[in-house]
Amino acid sequence: MSDEQVAAPRNGRRISQRGIATRERILDAANRLMLVRGVNATTLDDIREASQTSKSQLYHHFADKQELVRALVTYRGALVLQRERAGLERLRSFSGLVRWRNALVQANSLNNGKYGCGLGSMALELSDQDEQARSSLSETFAAWEKLISDGLHRMRDNGLLRRDADPEKLATGLMAALQGGYLLANAAHDVAPMEVALDMALEHIRSFLVQPADEPTR
Amino acid sequence: MSDEQVAAPRNGRRISQRGIATRERILDAANRLMLVRGVNATTLDDIREASQTSKSQLYHHFADKQELVRALVTYRGALVLQRERAGLERLRSFSGLVRWRNALVQANSLNNGKYGCGLGSMALELSDQDEQARSSLSETFAAWEKLISDGLHRMRDNGLLRRDADPEKLATGLMAALQGGYLLANAAHDVAPMEVALDMALEHIRSFLVQPADEPTR
């Protein structure tokens, strides 16, 4: 997962190449550790060790743990949006949606449904604990949904979707199915529920196709 | 939320009425606190204070924090299933499903989408941290889905649903929409996404009705 330049440098301070690299290493380690253990269960010492840095570096680049977590929210959000943009910005057909679905399912099946969505898990853990993180995550979800709804808009404009299809609502429904699917798959340690959930949402979208192709969804 | 006898007494030990009451008080406090703060962010001292007990009582009734959490998983699961059973065991029509949806939405809207589902949030927080809790939660989800699918089976047997409707898959999809809806609503501090998600799932189920009544979903 290469991720150069995703992390924003600090506010009005001079910053060296080495500094950027260190900050990046910290965020990358935090990203990996907190995905599998959760935010609160990951200690700064864990991150320090995994990132081959020292305490002073952590506190040189971030004011405290909370700020590190907030930076991670931004970092992870940028990674997800970057990945999703690649898969969605040219979406113009129903089969494109199916390919997108398959990619997500396959990625998640690699670890038997474990860990879930990096954004969703943070959302549930932080929403009632850090208002700033919550609103940032909420914006990221909105941007993600917009990538989907933009694609659906294109499909509607091209006459693939009926006029009465509501791209925004369809995108929200699809996102909910995705997140709920992640959650159930994580609890079951099995991707199957995620597949069922996504298929339901795709089926719903398909019902708005002008010419409902009767190809299977996978 | 009355909840007598939901908590199981301890294994082969003599136990007094007073002991049961204390144990119940502890679980109830843990339930309330961990719903709003999350499991890991709630300390034993918080629980001790909120339940008007002492450290020794906590450790008299539970071996350690992990066991308390596991007991809470059971406790909360029983509460949810009890509540859901009341709302679902007589489900025989599509409008019954709509009423069920409305009840959930209304309950969640009381706190502007905050806190989410007691089971879902625990699932995401504990799944990668406590295998026993995870499998217990997974079973609870399965039981919950079964309440739904049983209702759908009844509808199919009564000729309301088409024969090609798959109650199990429909129930899983609905549950995913519900959980994803909770998650997005929590992140947005707004019930709207939860409504959209549930409506999508209901719409999907409605498409399997033999006589698709064109009443609105709410």
Added chain:
DNA sequence: TTGTTGCTGGACCATGTGGTCCGGTTCCTC
């Protein structure tokens, strides 16, 4: 009544964890 066990209060302990400090090194600027 008496013995045994459940139950409770609360002081106390061990340590994991977030956070500080300071001396030293690297890097940029003039």
Added chain:
DNA sequence: GAGGAACCGGACCACATGGTCCAGCAACAA
């Protein structure tokens, strides 16, 4: 190359938090 700021290593600190202990009271069986 000299000054200063960014950067780094790691020892150190404060304290929150999970967990222990024990003395005493309540409850129940005989």
